[in-house]
Amino acid sequence: MMMRRALAGLGLALILSACAGGSDRETVSTQAELFNTIRGINTARRDLEARPPTPSRAQLDSRKAGLLEVSFEKRGLVAFLAPYSRRTDPLPGQIVVWRSTDGGQIVQRDGLLISTKGLGNDLASADIAGTQAALRQQHVHQSVNRTHYLRRDDNTQAALALNCTIQTAGHETLTIVERQFSTHHLRETCINGQGQAVNDYWIDNSDGTILKSRQWVGPELGYLSFRLLKK
Amino acid sequence: MPQAKALIVRGPSCSKNSRHKKKVEQDVGRTTSIGRWGTPLALAATISFVATPGPTQNVAVPGTPNFPVEDQPSLNFYGLPGLVDMPSAQPMPNGQLAVGISSFGGQTRTTLSFQFSPRISASFRYIGIQDWNDNGFGTYRDRSFDVRFLLSKETKRWPAITVGLQDFAGTGIYAGEYIVASKNFAQPLGLPGRMTVSAGLGWGRLGSSGSIGSISDRPSFDPGDTGGELSTDQWFRGDFAPFGGIEWQVNERFGLKLEYSSDAYEPETSRGVFERDSRINFGAEYQINRDVRLGAYYLYGSEFGVNAQIQFNPRYAPTPLTIAGPRPVIVRPSRESNPAAWSTGWADSQSAPATIRGAMAPELEEDGIRINALSVSAHTAELRIVNTRFGSDSIAIGRTARAMARVLPASVETFRITLVRSDLSVSTTTIQRRDLETLEYQPNAAGLLLARTGFDEASPDLPGAYVPDDLYPRFSWFVGPYLSPSYFDPDEPVRADAGIRASFKYNFAPGWEVSGEARQRIVGNVDDGRLSDSVLPRVRTNAVLYAQEGETTLENLYVSRVWKPADDVYARVTAGYLESMFGGVSTELLWKPVDSRLAIGAEANYVQQRDFDQLLGFQDYDVATGHLSAYYQFDGGYTGQVDVGRYLAGDVGATFTLSREFNNGWKVGGFFTLTDVSSEEFGEGSFDKGINLTIPISWFTGQPSTRSVSTTIRPVQRDGGARLSVPGRLYETVREGHRLNVSNDWSQVWE
Known part of the structure; x- marks a missing residue:
């Protein structure tokens, strides 16, 4: 009986230490992968840190590349993302791909979110042409349509169509790390049959850049807030 | 027999250092090395932005836009949509899997149900009845299969109607058939929540108490039978009896059930398993979360019972799939602005394939993609790849195409990507480079690219291709x-x-x-x-x-x-x-x-x-x-x-x-x-x-x-x-x- 128990203990130890190797990375075990991944998830959770310090004005001024502050409300996370790619395509607007150090990406077209990657339940792509044009011309009371193509859990994507209205929320002076900007605050209220989402944009009066925004991504991810610390 | 779906995977490591962590480090490394676009992220090198979403974090926030959500009915003691012991007519959401574990009067039923299509569901059940003490069994154990078919969906005016066959192919202890109608009423009689009223007619076991008529004869249950055969000669035969009840979902969490049962429990009561003193069953249920609902009941005037209902949908993963973002496509300079980049002279070089493979392999390897063969000409390139990481080959194809667009000379317009699985070349996907460049950030980019993508059979071998010499052994x-x-x-x-x-x-x-x-x-x-x-x-x-x-x-x-x-x-x-x-x-x-x-x-x-x-x-x-x-x-x-x-x-x-x-x-x-x-x-x-x-x-x-x-x-x-x-x-x-x-x-x- 003692022997049995000792062996059972040994077995348990082995479960926690499944091991593989070889000249290439192929292996023969599903269990090992499961155990290792679960262990990885727990490690990753522990690694979550509290809000990182916001860079100072001096740090920002000396920095050559852009910097985007992203607040992920639902998960209580804040990160600073660097530009990975800037480009244009046949559609209007400048596309910027921002990335975090751990595989997350935010893609914006003229500051409007068009894709997320690496967050889970990502926004695959988005049709934001109506909002883009309305914000550019600062048209208020404008009714626009937008479509979010969202990643679903079963490896499909589905289009979520929203009807939105853009309204002014006044002119505001915005402070971003000790620097003040005069902005126009526009609010986009979007609905579909199931509910309502509100996007807020603070647009720089001098050049039309979206300096700060809070944008709704999808049902699972909720809202992301952005502050453009450095263009 | 458990068997792995695919033979090739990336191996887990024995070290404590998880794959997730490794990925982070690799990406940090690459940020520095690419240089062309990114600059090192000195400010936030240790911040985990992606984190790993927990099991509850993919639940939608109420009140925000969403996709239509299907109703999830509660389950009965048979692990089927229903009241306490009786069925109701609602289907489960399409694709739903349910596990019901119920127990009363020494009888335990464990049922696995699957909503195979919007109208058809099937169940497999394993039961144990204690104190049977007959037919050579102390505890009687049996297995049974059920099917249900939704005849008509609920509308504003009409109820849902379902016909069901219970234990239709076993030894038949639970054999019974029913037709049942259910209708939902929101805020009934000014009360909060929702009420579901169900009424039906049962045959077999479900027609054994309070019968109101009979359709020809029905052989009785034989515990010694080998079972397994479809009892078509019995279906909807013999006595039939009405059953019904009310479920009141008071709020999001709390529900009450009351029913009139048409099951006499003759095989059980005659063997003294339990006493049946009433046709009325009632109980209360509590929804713990989206997946789990627990209930406590008083059944047949003599027994307390419990029921654990677990429902989930394979479509909704407990943890959403999270994949580190890809490298962006590099758009070629226009031919006018940089004619030299478009020259085709490189294609004559004998060493071109090896050089290209050398440039592409490290990027692909980070994504668990191995190059098995490569063939390049001035305008076309074919890559044979093994995907060892992604459940969807389309991800591997997309990442390979991106790597090709980042590395191949500008003159190469057509990308052919051949999937190699277990050393077999199974298909070739053809993507035009121009489409990758223009569609990457367009709305519905995937749908647009699919319309421009070709799928063809792959030849067994790629003649004249460069094959890396380190593939075997x-x-x-x-x-x-x-x-x-x-x-x-x-x-x-x-x-x-x-x-x-x-x-x-x-x-x-x-x-x-x-x-x-x-x-x-x-x-x-x-x-x-x-x-x-x-x-x-x-x-x-x-x-x-x-x-x-x-x-x-x-x-x-x-x-x-x-x-x-x-x-x-x-x-x-x-x-x-x-x-x-x-x-x-x-x-x-x-x-x-x-x-x-x-x-x-x-x-x-x-x-x-x-x-x-x-x-x-x-x-x-x-x-x-x-x-x-x-x-x-x-x-x-x-x-x-x-x-x-x-x-x-x-x-x-x-x-x-x-x-x-x-x-x-x-x-x-x-x-x-x-x-x-x-x-x-x-x-x-x-x-x-x-x-x-x-x-x-x-x-x-x-x-x-x-x-x-x-x-x-x-x-x-x-x-x-x-x-x-x-x-x-x-x-x-x-x-x-x-x-x-x-x-x-x-x-x-x-x-």
Whole structure:
């Protein structure tokens, strides 16, 4: 009986230490992968840190590349993302791909979110042409349509169509790390049959850049807030 | 027999350093090295932005826009949508899986239900009735199958109507049929919440109390019957009785149920299992979260009961799949602005393929993609790749295409990406570079790219291609635990063996593989099971003897070769100790055009039964067994398979399999086998049947993986209709890389 128990203990130890190797990375075990991944998830959770310090004005001024502050409300996370790619395509607007150090990406077209990657339940792509044009011309009371193509859990994507209205929320002076900007605050209220989402944009009066925004991504991810610390 | 969906995966490491962490470090490294766009992120190098979403974090926030959500009905004691003991008419959400565990009066029912389509659901149930003390059983254990069909959906005015067959193929203790209507009322009579009123008519068990009429005769339940045959002569015969009740879902969490039961519980009360003093049952339920609901009840005027209802949908993973973002496409300079970049002189260089491979391989390797062959010309490039990481080949195709767009000279316009699975080239996807550049950030980029993408058959080899010389030999090994369960023993519902296993795989040339696995049992009670009483050759029912004699065993050891005799034809030969009970030679030929929904296969095997100690020896029994198979993929993820041939016991017949497959790799199916063995010869259950479940690992972990776990649940394992378990059958490997599967997953191509 003692022997049995000792062996059972040994077995348990082995479960926690499944091991593989070889000249290439192929292996023969599903269990090992499961155990290792679960262990990885727990490690990753522990690694979550509290809000990182916001860079100072001096740090920002000396920095050559852009910097985007992203607040992920639902998960209580804040990160600073660097530009990975800037480009244009046949559609209007400048596309910027921002990335975090751990595989997350935010893609914006003229500051409007068009894709997320690496967050889970990502926004695959988005049709934001109506909002883009309305914000550019600062048209208020404008009714626009937008479509979010969202990643679903079963490896499909589905289009979520929203009807939105853009309204002014006044002119505001915005402070971003000790620097003040005069902005126009526009609010986009979007609905579909199931509910309502509100996007807020603070647009720089001098050049039309979206300096700060809070944008709704999808049902699972909720809202992301952005502050453009450095263009 | 558990079998992995794909043979090739990226190996886990033994170190504490998880894959997730490694990825982080690699990406930080790359940020610095690319330089062209990014600059090192000195400010936030340690911040984890992605984190790992927890199980509750993919739940939608109420009140925000969403996709329509289907109603999830509560379950009854049979694990079906219903009241307390009686059924209701609502279907579960499409694709839903439910596990119901209920107990009252010494009777425990465990039911697995699957909403196979919006209208059809099927259930498998295992029960134990204590204090039966009859027919040679102390505790009576039995298995049963149900099906339900939604005749009409609920509308504003009309109720949902469902017809159900309960225990339609077992020994028939729960045999009963019903037709039931249910209607929902929001804020009924000014009360909060929602009320569901159900009323129906039952036959058989459900017509045994308070009957109001009768349709001809119905034979009574016979506990000693072998069961298993469809009791079509009984359905909707005999007495019928009304039943019904009300469910009041007071708020999001709390619900009340009250019902009038038409079940007399004659077999149970006559054996003194419990006393039935009333037709009225009632109880309260509490929804703990989206998946779990618990209830407590008072039944039949004499018994308290409990019911645990677990429901989930394979479509919704507990952890959403999270894949580190890809590298962006690099857009070529225009020909006018930089004519030199568009020159084609490079294509004449002998070293071009090796140079290109050298530049591309490190990027692809980080994504678990291996280059098997490469052929380049001035305007076209073909890459043969092995995807070892992503469950969806479309992700591997997308990342390969991006890498090609980042590395190949500007003049190369056409990208051909050939998927190689288990050393077989299964399909070629053709993407135009211009489309990658222009569509990457457009709305519905995946749909637009799909319309411009070609899928073709892949030639067995790529003539004149550059083949890296370090592909072979490849070797991998694994040491770890195993768990081998055995279900539904009459004395012990679940038995299991567990221990250590060590396995290896050696690929010494294209298509060739040597593979083996040894096991050392540490604990287990399978060897305490009942010995076989089978009158057929005991090809499967000697499992207890195998368990008794095999403590240190050779699970398998074989050499196999796969190859493509022609573009649409795949072949396999495997020889050695194929599975724990049989060894020999297995050959297979499969015809599967890349865009065909139909595949035809032929398998011929000659095998001999292995010794009970599962070492190197064989017993006297040998058999030539094999099948002709037809596979068909219907719309909506439904697949059908028919195998006609000779089985291990020498019996001749056919196996029919119908499955539903979800895009994320989940697969739920059922099968049955009819052979020339009579139900008496077959024994309990009359014929072989069961349920297949395949669950992708990434569904649990949220991390990309090509692996999945599979299991087959049979109500009873007998010797008739038993098939050889051959490792590396071709169909799944080939089909996964073909047009329908790749295009179904195509929305991930930009991930």
